[in-house]
Amino acid sequence: MQLSTSPDPTARISIRGLSKFYKDYLALDRVDLDVRKGERIVVLGPSGSGKSTFIRCLNRIEPHDSGVLMIDGRVIDDRTDLTALRGSVGMVFQNYNLFPHLSVLDNCTLAPRLVRGVGTSDAEATARRYLSQVNIAEQADKFPIQLSGGQQQRVAIARALCMNPEIILFDEPTAALDPESISGIVGIMRDLTEQGITTVCVTHEMGFARHIADRIVFMDRGAVLEITPPEEFFTAPRTERARTFLAQMIRH
Amino acid sequence: MPSTRPPALALSRPRRTPALQRITRRAAPWRRICLAALFVLAFILPAARAHADDLPSFVHDGQLTLCTNPTLPPMTFVNGSDTNALAGMDIDLARRLAAYWHVPLVPQTMDFEGLFPSLSAQRCGMVISGVLRQAGRLRNYDAVAYLDSSVVAVARVGTPRIRTMADLSGQTVAVQSGTSYAAQIERENDRLRAAGRLPIILQQYPTEDQVVQQVLIGRVHAFISQDVELYYRQKQLGGKVTIILTPDYPDFHQFAVYIRKDAHDTELLQKAIDDLTQQGELSAMARKWGISGDHQSVFTDRKASSRFDFATFFSALLSTAFLKGAALTLVIAILSHLTAIIISVPMAMKLNGRDSIVRRLLGLYVAIFRGAPTLLQLLFIWNALPQFFPIFREHWFTPFLATWLSLSINESAYQVEINRAALRAVDPGQVLAADALGMTTAQTYRHVIFPQALRIALPPTINEFISLLKTTSLASVISLQELLAVTQIQVARTFQFTEYYAAALVYYLAMVFFFLFLQKRIERRFVWADRDKASTDAA
Ligand SMILES: Nc1ncnc2c1ncn2[C@@H]1O[C@H](COP(=O)(O)OP(=O)(O)OP(=O)(O)O)[C@@H](O)[C@H]1O
Ligand SMILES: [Mg+2]
Numbered sequence: 001m002q003l004s005t006s007p008d009p010t011a012r013i014s015i016r017g018l019s020k021f022y023k024d025y026l027a028l029d030r031v032d033l034d035v036r037k038g039e040r041i042v043v044l045g046p047s048g049s050g051k052s053t054f055i056r057c058l059n060r061i062e063p064h065d066s067g068v069l070m071i072d073g074r075v076i077d078d079r080t081d082l083t084a085l086r087g088s089v090g091m092v093f094q095n096y097n098l099f100p101h102l103s104v105l106d107n108c109t110l111a112p113r114l115v116r117g118v119g120t121s122d123a124e125a126t127a128r129r130y131l132s133q134v135n136i137a138e139q140a141d142k143f144p145i146q147l148s149g150g151q152q153q154r155v156a157i158a159r160a161l162c163m164n165p166e167i168i169l170f171d172e173p174t175a176a177l178d179p180e181s182i183s184g185i186v187g188i189m190r191d192l193t194e195q196g197i198t199t200v201c202v203t204h205e206m207g208f209a210r211h212i213a214d215r216i217v218f219m220d221r222g223a224v225l226e227i228t229p230p231e232e233f234f235t236a237p238r239t240e241r242a243r244t245f246l247a248q249m250i251r252h
Numbered sequence: 253m254p255s256t257r258p259p260a261l262a263l264s265r266p267r268r269t270p271a272l273q274r275i276t277r278r279a280a281p282w283r284r285i286c287l288a289a290l291f292v293l294a295f296i297l298p299a300a301r302a303h304a305d306d307l308p309s310f311v312h313d314g315q316l317t318l319c320t321n322p323t324l325p326p327m328t329f330v331n332g333s334d335t336n337a338l339a340g341m342d343i344d345l346a347r348r349l350a351a352y353w354h355v356p357l358v359p360q361t362m363d364f365e366g367l368f369p370s371l372s373a374q375r376c377g378m379v380i381s382g383v384l385r386q387a388g389r390l391r392n393y394d395a396v397a398y399l400d401s402s403v404v405a406v407a408r409v410g411t412p413r414i415r416t417m418a419d420l421s422g423q424t425v426a427v428q429s430g431t432s433y434a435a436q437i438e439r440e441n442d443r444l445r446a447a448g449r450l451p452i453i454l455q456q457y458p459t460e461d462q463v464v465q466q467v468l469i470g471r472v473h474a475f476i477s478q479d480v481e482l483y484y485r486q487k488q489l490g491g492k493v494t495i496i497l498t499p500d501y502p503d504f505h506q507f508a509v510y511i512r513k514d515a516h517d518t519e520l521l522q523k524a525i526d527d528l529t530q531q532g533e534l535s536a537m538a539r540k541w542g543i544s545g546d547h548q549s550v551f552t553d554r555k556a557s558s559r560f561d562f563a564t565f566f567s568a569l570l571s572t573a574f575l576k577g578a579a580l581t582l583v584i585a586i587l588s589h590l591t592a593i594i595i596s597v598p599m600a601m602k603l604n605g606r607d608s609i610v611r612r613l614l615g616l617y618v619a620i621f622r623g624a625p626t627l628l629q630l631l632f633i634w635n636a637l638p639q640f641f642p643i644f645r646e647h648w649f650t651p652f653l654a655t656w657l658s659l660s661i662n663e664s665a666y667q668v669e670i671n672r673a674a675l676r677a678v679d680p681g682q683v684l685a686a687d688a689l690g691m692t693t694a695q696t697y698r699h700v701i702f703p704q705a706l707r708i709a710l711p712p713t714i715n716e717f718i719s720l721l722k723t724t725s726l727a728s729v730i731s732l733q734e735l736l737a738v739t740q741i742q743v744a745r746t747f748q749f750t751e752y753y754a755a756a757l758v759y760y761l762a763m764v765f766f767f768l769f770l771q772k773r774i775e776r777r778f779v780w781a782d783r784d785k786a787s788t789d790a791a
């Protein structure tokens with residue numbers, strides 16, 4: 001992992017020495033990473049290793065304490081316009097966090113209308129387009145509670161897409177899904193890449209990781225230990241820590 | 253003659269005098285001659301008038317303000333179903349005094365307990381409300397007597413007469429709370445206990461009509477009251493009660509006008525009363541209201557029906573007095589609760605937030621206003637606040653505003669807990685999602701948190717509201733003419749308890765059921781929270 005010490009402004013995301021503390025607990029330890037446009041990054045690592053913390057720093061839901069984070073050549077710090085940042089960096093959560101009091105369609109149009117000032121009919125047209133892209137166009141008028149887990153996850157993805165982001169962060173998007181739904185999500189994520197969207201995805205599903213990752217980022221105790229293509233990571237991990245991690249995963 | 257200050261009228265026996273010697277020469281026969289002469293003089297002298305520059309200081313802003321508790325006919329009561337139509341000897345006297353000083357009379361009605369605090373708070377210039385002239389009260393106020401009276405012990409007809417109060421040993425006796433009969437009975441009890449006998453058991457009720465009712469239903473053996481009131485009651489009671497004793501308490505011989513302590517004012521008031529006495533106006537008023545020395549003459553045998561009178565019930569139900577009372581109850585409850593909700597939402601947000609000075613102060617606020625009885629808060633705001641801040645004495649600070657203020661503050665302390673719980677119940681993931689979509693904090697609250705918290709808060713909030721609707725009845729103590737106050741005034745006038753209570757009950761229940769119905773309707777809008785309902789609804 002020999003990256004130059006200064007961030008790369010041509011990368012979609014460029015990270016140097018990113019650290020984050022919770023009080024005196026070091027949750028992220030000098031992380032370095034460059035992500036190209038349209039790349040699919042999968043973050044792996046044991047529980048508590050800082051994966052969620054890491055991707056939450058990317059849209060500044062968690063502000064970092066030191067190091068440099070650059071997105072599309074712009075440094076992200078406490079002077080960054082968060083509304084603009086979150087428009088270009090979308091996020092999909094493990095338990096979806098859909099707004100239960102709004103219909104599927106309204107879930108998708110709320111932020112574009114409020115944050116972007118898009119007119120209702122335009123927002124609805126966009127929302128319906130993305131809902132059909134994730135194959136749930138017919139559920140548009142239902143409430144989230146009426147949908148299955150897989151359907152809800154698709155709504156969450158459509159909701160993020162409606163803001164036209166360049167990057168989408170996924171925190172364990174498949175954790176609550178059955179295998180069939182997981183393969184559906186795999187398809188959707190490939191579509192996103194075709195649209196030029198960069199994705200960073202935290203997961204515990206090794207099969208899923210292998211299918212979608214361009215590169216695997218392996219984390220332990222807040223630090224990045226390996227950044228490698230999936231074939232290499234799953235067959236010949238470079239670090240001892242990754243080997244024991246994989247051994248445990250396979251045993252499960 | 254004015255220097256001897258004779259009692260205003262020589263009726264029956266005198267009433268609440270300071271047991272002072274001043275009025276002991278009352279029986280002198282020359283007094284009657286004097287009175288007769290004065291009657292003649294009254295025709296010769298011009299009508300009694302005061303000079304404008306000689307106004308007492310309690311005539312303020314060009315008006316004479318009166319505090320009275322209109323539940324004591326024939327002294328002060330509400331005549332007819334219009335609760336604003338005050339009537340009685342006291343009201344006539346107050347009007348006459350106002351005319352005497354060339355100013356309009358502005359009466360304010362309130363609970364008996366509220367009269368003297370209101371006088372102290374300068375909310376009114378004088379109290380005329382069938383109050384006896386008594387040594388204890390004279391320590392804090394000045395009083396000028398205007399009518400003689402005497403104490404009576406009254407029991408159901410057929411009860412044998414007794415010789416002294418001591419004969420009531422071991423019996424239960426009812427009195428109106430706030431009056432001094434209770435203290436008098438305590439003194440009687442001290443003597444009884446010293447003699448090794450059972451004390452008189454005392455019950456106190458806030459209104460005179462309830463006191464009388466205790467005798468009628470047989471809960472107590474007798475009640476203590478003034479003769480003048482009994483004359484009037486006899487007309488309503490149709491001879492159901494009888495006087496069993498006329499104890500001679502020197503402290504209970506005269507009704508008096510009370511004012512704040514001021515020697516000059518007292519002199520002017522005494523002069524006005526003397527003038528009216530000399531012109532025979534006071535005795536004319538007494539005659540008009542049937543206040544007569546002959547106890548027996550008023551004992552008519554008109555039979556009052558003991559059955560439920562549907563005509564009275566329905567006319568009460570449809571009367572404007574009850575409608576107005578119910579509307580006032582509803583309006584004050586809605587206004588107070590809305591205000592409480594508006595102030596308690598930011599309070600709840602702050603209390604759910606990080607520790608700070610403001611948060612601790614809010615915690616204290618909640619503890620105080622949940623801890624103190626609501627009645628006490630009402631009385632404090634109405635009676636004590638003006639002593640700290642004179643601005644609350646002014647006329648804009650009406651009982652309505654005072655009730656609104658105290659119920660809003662009180663209710664916010666309860667509502668804030670509902671709000672806190674509701675806000676906490678919203679999944680923190682919702683804020684995260686809104687954040688990740690670039691929504692501002694305000695947008696997040698408005699479009700994401702509040703709609704979800706509302707569903708959780710609604711049922712307990714409606715519960716609170718229903719409870720508040722009933723709490724408004726406490727405001728009768730500070731003279732707000734809400735539903736229960738209207739009911740009590742009507743009962744005092746007619747003595748038809750059951751009919752008026754039933755009418756009030758119908759109003760309260762109708763209002764409560766309406767809001768329960770509303771709650772059901774609103775809850776139906778939260779289909780999103782219930783999978784089955786959402787599915788059937790979408791179909
Ligand atoms: N808000 C917080 N305050 C304090 N400590 C936190 C906070 N969030 C996370 N941590 C700690 O930081 C460390 C990393 O947490 P993180 O959630 O990033 O791990 P993770 O790799 O996503 O784990 P998992 O696979 O279980 O989701 C953990 O030790 C966690 O306890
Ligand atoms: Mg995590």
